[in-house]
Amino acid sequence: MATRSAAVVIERACKYYGSQDKPDYKPVLTHLDMTVERGTIYGLLGPSGCGKTTLLSCIVGRRKLNSGSVWVLGGKPGERGSGVPGPRVGYMPQDIALVGEFSVRDAVYYFGRIYGMKDDKLRERFAFLCELLELADEGRLIKSLSGGQQRRVSLAAALVHDPELLIMDEPTVGLDPMLREKIWEFLSELARRGKTVIITTHYIDETKQAHKIGLLRDGQLLAEESPEELMRKFDCDTLEEAFLKLALRQDHLPPRRQSALTMSPDVIPERSIAGSQYSSRETFNVITSSTDILTKDEKPKDCNSKSKARYKAVFIKSIQQFSRHPGGLIFSVLFPIIQVVAFFSAIGHDPRDLNIPLINDEAVFSPYGLNVCRNSSLQPIIRLEDEICEFDMISCWFIEEMEKKLLYPLPYNSTEEAINSVSRAKYYGAMHINRNFSEALAIRLRDSDANDDVIKDSNIEVWIDTSNFQISNFIKTQMMKAYKDFIKRTMIACGKNEGIAQLPIKFHKPIYGENDAQFQSFMAPGIMITIIFFLSAVVTSTLMISDRLEGVWERSAVAGVKPKEMLNVHIILQSGVILLQTIEMMGLAFLGYGLHSQGSLLTCGILLFLQGLCGMCYGFLLSIYCGSYTMSYFVATGSFYPMILLCGILWPLEGMSTALRYIALTLPFTIPSKSLRDITEKGYSIADPSVYHGFLVTLAWIVITLMLCLIRLKYKKM
Numbered sequence: 001m002a003t004r005s006a007a008v009v010i011e012r013a014c015k016y017y018g019s020q021d022k023p024d025y026k027p028v029l030t031h032l033d034m035t036v037e038r039g040t041i042y043g044l045l046g047p048s049g050c051g052k053t054t055l056l057s058c059i060v061g062r063r064k065l066n067s068g069s070v071w072v073l074g075g076k077p078g079e080r081g082s083g084v085p086g087p088r089v090g091y092m093p094q095d096i097a098l099v100g101e102f103s104v105r106d107a108v109y110y111f112g113r114i115y116g117m118k119d120d121k122l123r124e125r126f127a128f129l130c131e132l133l134e135l136a137d138e139g140r141l142i143k144s145l146s147g148g149q150q151r152r153v154s155l156a157a158a159l160v161h162d163p164e165l166l167i168m169d170e171p172t173v174g175l176d177p178m179l180r181e182k183i184w185e186f187l188s189e190l191a192r193r194g195k196t197v198i199i200t201t202h203y204i205d206e207t208k209q210a211h212k213i214g215l216l217r218d219g220q221l222l223a224e225e226s227p228e229e230l231m232r233k234f235d236c237d238t239l240e241e242a243f244l245k246l247a248l249r250q251d252h253l254p255p256r257r258q259s260a261l262t263m264s265p266d267v268i269p270e271r272s273i274a275g276s277q278y279s280s281r282e283t284f285n286v287i288t289s290s291t292d293i294l295t296k297d298e299k300p301k302d303c304n305s306k307s308k309a310r311y312k313a314v315f316i317k318s319i320q321q322f323s324r325h326p327g328g329l330i331f332s333v334l335f336p337i338i339q340v341v342a343f344f345s346a347i348g349h350d351p352r353d354l355n356i357p358l359i360n361d362e363a364v365f366s367p368y369g370l371n372v373c374r375n376s377s378l379q380p381i382i383r384l385e386d387e388i389c390e391f392d393m394i395s396c397w398f399i400e401e402m403e404k405k406l407l408y409p410l411p412y413n414s415t416e417e418a419i420n421s422v423s424r425a426k427y428y429g430a431m432h433i434n435r436n437f438s439e440a441l442a443i444r445l446r447d448s449d450a451n452d453d454v455i456k457d458s459n460i461e462v463w464i465d466t467s468n469f470q471i472s473n474f475i476k477t478q479m480m481k482a483y484k485d486f487i488k489r490t491m492i493a494c495g496k497n498e499g500i501a502q503l504p505i506k507f508h509k510p511i512y513g514e515n516d517a518q519f520q521s522f523m524a525p526g527i528m529i530t531i532i533f534f535l536s537a538v539v540t541s542t543l544m545i546s547d548r549l550e551g552v553w554e555r556s557a558v559a560g561v562k563p564k565e566m567l568n569v570h571i572i573l574q575s576g577v578i579l580l581q582t583i584e585m586m587g588l589a590f591l592g593y594g595l596h597s598q599g600s601l602l603t604c605g606i607l608l609f610l611q612g613l614c615g616m617c618y619g620f621l622l623s624i625y626c627g628s629y630t631m632s633y634f635v636a637t638g639s640f641y642p643m644i645l646l647c648g649i650l651w652p653l654e655g656m657s658t659a660l661r662y663i664a665l666t667l668p669f670t671i672p673s674k675s676l677r678d679i680t681e682k683g684y685s686i687a688d689p690s691v692y693h694g695f696l697v698t699l700a701w702i703v704i705t706l707m708l709c710l711i712r713l714k715y716k717k718m
């Protein structure tokens with residue numbers, strides 16, 4: 001039966017990064033053995049990059065060894081009921097790993113709450129730590145503190161619950177010698193009380209106060225001795241000298257022997273701590289399985305803090321983080337308003353002040369000159385002779401109708417000049433009316449066998465700059481409408497059937513929508529969906545990545561918070577924000593800008609809300625699969641554009657190839673945009689396939705993205 005004096009036992013640990021047969025292969029720990037006895041301070045030393053942090057993260061259960069075993073406080077890290085990660089261990093990582101928006105008090109309380117500490121206990125402990133670590137004013141925000149002040153708060157957060165095992169990665173960097181001394185005194189006091197401390201530091205001198213020092217080099221511990229023993233063995237006065245000799249000796253050994261260095265009796269016998277209470281590894285840690293170590297009854301009660309307490313802690317943290325981040329607040333609350341206002345103010349309105357250079361030869365050669373159409377006493381003349389219409393200056397009516405359609409003819413003297421003005425991009429179109437336009441038009445309408453000259457003279461010639469697709473289309477459409485009204489007016493004046501000169505196509509009242517279809521009402525559903533999707537995706541990915549990069553996620557996980565709990569809290573809070581955004585957008589669109597909906601506004605709201613959730617899940621996916629902000633922005637931008645381009649609001653799906661259309665239909669807001677439009681424009685209900693398909697696509701995206709996130713979280717520690 002094993003004795004139970006070891007807090008941490010590591011046997012033949014191997015850990016590497018990358019893949020063994022790839023260039024990124026980086027072995028860090030190679031058959032490393034390590035033992036930390038309970039109630040001792042263990043100083044872990046080693047050059048930068050030798051693997052100290054990796055080793056600590058394996059001890060706290062955040063990384064897995066590739067082979068070998070780790071036992072911590074009688075259990076395997078991550079094992080159910082082991083309390084590691086969790087309340088039995090206090091972890092101070094190398095980085096500050098605290099939310100910048102936390103106050104000093106919030107930071108310490110956050111970890112206390114995770115461990116389920118009661119408020120009065122927390123208050124008491126916080127007061128003690130404030131004094132011990134000389135913390136800055138409790139109300140100051142972490143982001144406003146100096147590096148040293150932040151480090152002290154970070155240390156306080158690791159100590160708040162008085163853990164059995166305290167693991168600290170470089171806790172004293174940047175602290176003044178007096179405070180360092182005070183901290184070491186406190187650590188010694190902890191050890192006297194039976195607590196175990198593992199500490200990495202760059203100050204070799206500091207480790208004199210440790211009970212045991214482990215020197216990590218080339219993936220192994222070159223020595224694991226008390227400081228006195230090390231100096232005695234190497235006949236040195238300082239630890240630095242001892243380490244130097246040890247390192248030199250290792251460098252001079254052939255590689256094969258280097259790996260056996262710790263076993264070599266002439267170097268440092270593995271467990272030969274003279275005067276130590278331990279004589280060999282076997283006496284304190286022959287451990288073969290967790291059941292050898294602690295029986296069920298021996299396991300400390302409540303090893304894992306309560307999920308409810310963790311939820312409460314993470315909730316409070318997220319609210320503090322959000323409410324103290326003005327940028328995030330503005331982005332979430334104000335941006336939907338700005339974007340909806342921008343859309344309704346800028347999109348779908350007819351172009352205004354469009355001047356069209358016009359050479360009206362009919363006017364130029366009339367006795368009244370160019371201004372004939374402006375002179376109300378010189379109106380076009382329709383003579384009815386023998387039931388036959390004769391026109392004079394009828395072009396003035398066409399010009400009037402054009403002006404009603406927002407096209408303003410600008411008198412020019414020559415066709416060449418007018419076309420030139422379009423070539424120089426001054427105007428979008430020019431037109432020419434022939435000298436005997438009225439006369440030729442009268443013949444054309446009257447005689448079915450009018451000759452080519454009559455046809456030519458009765459045509460109005462137009463030159464358009466089509467490089468601007470929207471404007472050129474607008475000019476063409478408005479001219480057709482102007483012609484329709486002009487010819488109707490003319491025929492009525494002649495007492496003829498107005499339909500004679502119209503296009504022989506009859507458009508009935510539209511089955512859905514208005515006669516004069518509005519681009520705005522076509523685009524609005526898709527735009528609202530894209531806004532709510534993107535905002536949620538960006539807010540979620542940014543918050544999650546910042547938590548991860550700042551180390552808050554990692555540190556919370558070591559304290560026992562499960563990824564699922566972090567995600568759930570974010571989902572609940574973000575759902576509130578999405579609901580607010582949905583109400584804001586719908587209020588503005590339907591009440592503010594008078595967007596009309598034939599169908600249920602509630603169904604519209606639910607679909608928009610679900611799209612927001614879908615965007616949030618997409619944000620999770622980005623934050624979990626992208627290692628950095630840069631990568632997430634690249635992926636976000638790279639994916640959002642195709643989603644918008646293919647969703648059918650910019651160009652109909654019918655214009656795409658069949659394969660592309662199928663791809664477009666699987667994207668998160670192609671079908672939902674159409675569904676929302678079908679509710680607003682056609683009044684369809686949720687029972688209609690074109691509406692519930694939108695809901696199904698949205699739900700499918702939510703489920704698939706969440707599953708991908710959970711799979712990644714399960715198999716790869718974040």
Ligand SMILES: Nc1ncnc2c1ncn2[C@@H]1O[C@H](COP(=O)(O)OP(=O)(O)OP(=O)(O)O)[C@@H](O)[C@H]1O
Binds near residue numbers: 017018026048051
């Ligand atoms: N996630 C990772 N992927 C690939 N390599 C990594 C990763 N993390 C660490 N490494 C590499 O593993 C080695 C050990 O890193 P580690 O951070 O454990 O060293 P360390 O001793 O704590 O260094 P320092 O004292 O500078 O903090 C380094 O060479 C580092 O570049």
